[in-house]
Amino acid sequence: MSIPTLNTPAALIDVRRMRHNIERMQSKLNGLGVTFRPHVKTTKCSKVVAAQIEAGARGITVSTLKEAEQFFDAGIRDILYAVGMVPTKLPQALALRRKGCDLKIIVDSLQAALAISSYGQMHGERFEVWIEVDVDGHRSGVQVEDDLLVEIGRALVDGDMTLGGVLAHAGSSYEYDTKEALEQIAEQERALTVRAAERLREAGLPCPVVSIGSTPTALSAQHLEGVTEVRAGVYVLFDLVMHNVGVCGIEDIALSVLTTVIGHQEEKGWAIVDAGWMAMSRDRGTQRQSRDFGYGLVCSEEGEVLGDYVMSGANQEHGIVSRAGSIDTEIAAKFPIGARLRIVPNHACATGAQHPEYHAIAEDDSVETWPRFYGW
Amino acid sequence: MSIPTLNTPAALIDVRRMRHNIERMQSKLNGLGVTFRPHVKTTKCSKVVAAQIEAGARGITVSTLKEAEQFFDAGIRDILYAVGMVPTKLPQALALRRKGCDLKIIVDSLQAALAISSYGQMHGERFEVWIEVDVDGHRSGVQVEDDLLVEIGRALVDGDMTLGGVLAHAGSSYEYDTKEALEQIAEQERALTVRAAERLREAGLPCPVVSIGSTPTALSAQHLEGVTEVRAGVYVLFDLVMHNVGVCGIEDIALSVLTTVIGHQEEKGWAIVDAGWMAMSRDRGTQRQSRDFGYGLVCSEEGEVLGDYVMSGANQEHGIVSRAGSIDTEIAAKFPIGARLRIVPNHACATGAQHPEYHAIAEDDSVETWPRFYGW
Structure with a gap:
């Protein structure tokens, strides 16, 4: 097969560029002393994800439980499902964990935390749950200074679930296009998420993982003190939006x-x-x-x-x-x-x-x- | 299975509404004395298309050769591929015709017409080709009064291909939202396409089929004198755009x-x-x-x-x-x-x-x- 023999339209990946992008992100995050958990929703392609893991990624982030199932079947155990869990999806999550998948799920409400605890207890499963925090008003997440944060954490621990950590996604970073603004939003994402982790710890709750990330903030961060891992997805291929943001040519x-x-x-x-x-x-x-x-x-x-x-x-x-x-x-x-x-x-x-x-x-x-x- | 047991997100079709939409379009076109060739790109679903055929549709319109292959395998012979044919896709079209598919292809340039004739002669295949005309500046098609129209027709006939007819699609009808404007664009689509057929016939060329259509114009036409068939796609399900245009509730x-x-x-x-x-x-x-x-x-x-x-x-x-x-x-x-x-x-x-x-x-x-x- 060669390009001139392909039927059109067809989606092409330039593998050299892809490998360059993977190495760029991995080496940036290695340098900042954090692990990297790529978001595989960008490609849903085991060949691409294998290249990300080979370059040093630790675990993956998914946007659907189907992605979790497919990539678990492809041999990846450490999977974060980074969309708020609801009760109706718990049977699917339980089935994955029972097969040996180290699946983490997330919440940003007391109702969801209580439902997970109740379902977990009923089925003898200690789900690992992370709390999503809102660092930029972009979408989901608990406000960092809200009492709700600690209440959710306590409900999970009291409900015999594993409180695995906190996570945030500064999705608003896509709206900026200067180095200064990107560095500022990256620092805001870092500082607020670390602050959320500290609030949980101050309340006597565990918070081993502090997970942040988006492609623009990951590539713009100056330091990541207090952060344990970063997530990003689109960096692996990049696109014109990211070019306009200023993080790729x-x-x-x-x-x-x-x-x-x-x-x-x-x-x-x-x-x-x-x-x-x-x-x-x-x-x-x-x-x-x-x-x-x-x-x-x-x-x-x-x-x-x-x-x-x-x-x-x-x-x-x-x-x-x-x-x-x-x-x-x-x-x-x-x-x-x-x-x-x-x-x-x-x-x-x-x-x-x-x-x-x-x-x-x-x-x-x-x-x-x-x-x-x-x-x- | 019932709605409460479905995982989300999920795409639902209300079958009663779909059947009502199918009957509405078919009876409108029956009343106007033309046949109906639905565009199956909207659903790419054999269950939906079977309901359209059962209600009286004659043949289908497709937007890709994959659709042609899939629906031919599902038992439909009479298929119009309504995107301009290019030389690289002729082997796929030939394979379909060799299997017994009554595939029609379209052109709006002399180059494409000559390439089809040449390829057809080389392979002993008399392709049926329709000429696309532009009735509203929306996208593709030859200008109705352009000499090119007759030149393309003559090239096909001289090249031993079957000149099957003319077709047009008044895609600009999506931009209107009053009864008067829709009736006007429907009449424009009809009159200009019929005029193109007349020009071919005046030049001594055959033009058995006069095919027009879009959901808004099909539902707004007052008469279809000179037209032989209509095409439309989205009417089968409708949507908010069509609601804003004013052709569905x-x-x-x-x-x-x-x-x-x-x-x-x-x-x-x-x-x-x-x-x-x-x-x-x-x-x-x-x-x-x-x-x-x-x-x-x-x-x-x-x-x-x-x-x-x-x-x-x-x-x-x-x-x-x-x-x-x-x-x-x-x-x-x-x-x-x-x-x-x-x-x-x-x-x-x-x-x-x-x-x-x-x-x-x-x-x-x-x-x-x-x-x-x-x-x-």
Whole structure:
């Protein structure tokens, strides 16, 4: 298999870039003295995760129990399910632990903590539970100074569960794009999560793990005193959103979608390609950033950026390629019917999710098929 | 299986609503004296397509050759691949025809027409080719009055291919929301496509099929003189975009995503649910319409609209449910942890594509699993 023989649209991973990204994150975190637990929701691909583990990752983070099941079956024991646990999902979690999976679950409410304790006691299972704290108003989590934090911790310990630690995710870091702002939000994520751990310890509760992370904060942290582990996901492939945030170059982005030119509207400066939103996803993450790439940045079949052509519009299986901000009436000559292009995506997690497999391009241009899964 | 036993997130189809939608479209088109060729890209689900055929559809429209292969294997012979054909996909099209599939392909350029003729002659295959015309500047297609139209037709006939007809898709109809504007764009789609057929016939070329369609224009057409068949896809499930366009009520929308409340940020009026963009898709199709539903409209587990709650934000596996335009600080009491909701989506094609299967809810509330496929 080689790139010219692939049907389009197809999701390509540049393996050299991917390995570079993995090494960059692992060595950054090694240097800061913490362990690294990558978030595998970005790729849901055992080949990618194997490369992350091989480079030094300790355990993984998952966003669904299906991911936990699939990666446990692939040989990974240490798994954090980083979405708030609800009672209806406890049987699935119990089944995983009974098979030998060291599954950690998380809560940010007293109700969920009590439900886990009650279910655990009923089934003779001591679940390991971490408490999610809110460090930036982004989404979930207990407020660090709220009494609720200690109440949840106590409910878990009194309920015979293992209080494993605290975790936070500064998801708002995606909204910044200067070194100073990123360093500030990274420090905020660190300091508030460490403070939550201290509050639990001051109340006589255990808190061995202090887990934080997002790709921008992990790459911007100046020190990680008090933190024991970091989580990040999209760094493994990177994308245009991360480029706009300022934590990678275009040349670091390891994911692209191979597509074929199928037509033109010359007077509008459009080339029509066979990658639409089904192949790219509907993610418009760069829409409100410093540079809006539409649905993606256009490169040659070999992966070279071709100036300022973007995918400016997308229907299900049609993409519109045009020059950003101007009309190229010569576009049919530049990208004739049958020409093949690569589109670099806004958001690697969303684009990958549209594809049953990646085509991994090695340095010698040989191609392997790397399956990924979806669903719940 | 019943709704309360389903894991979340899960894509539900209300079968009664779906059958009502199918009957509505089929009887509208029967009344207008044309055949109906539904676009199966919306569901990629053989159970849904079987119901469309049973109701009277003649053949199907597909957006990928994989759809053609899957539905041919499921017993459907008459298939239109409605994305511009390129040379690299001709071997796949040839293989389908050799197996007995009555596959039609489309072109809007002389290059593609010549490539098909050349490949067809080389392999002794008389491909049936339709010419795509542009009736609203939406995307692909030859201009109706352009000499190119007749040149393409002549190239196909001279190249020993079957010139099967013309087709158009007034995709811009999604941008309107008044009866008058929809009737006008429907008539424009009809009149221009019929005119293209006349131009081919005036030039002594055959044009048996005149195929048009989109859900809004199909439901708004007042007459279809000169048209032989209509295509439409999303009508089978409908969605919030179509509701804003004005061609369905909320109570007609047959697709929703079942989700569980996993947490709250009470002071912000947020309930956090386990359906994020992975379950809903990133489609924000209502963003620029008369009513912006965020990522979807919130209903009870039974499917009743619960006032003006929407999914206002989405991360990969987290959705934020809040009241549109105001803060409900009592949201934790209204939607407690473990509560189950249904989210009606913006765009049925995009939301369905995120799921490996639908859960079809019959009138007696029994549930069947209806698989769907993805990829290329």
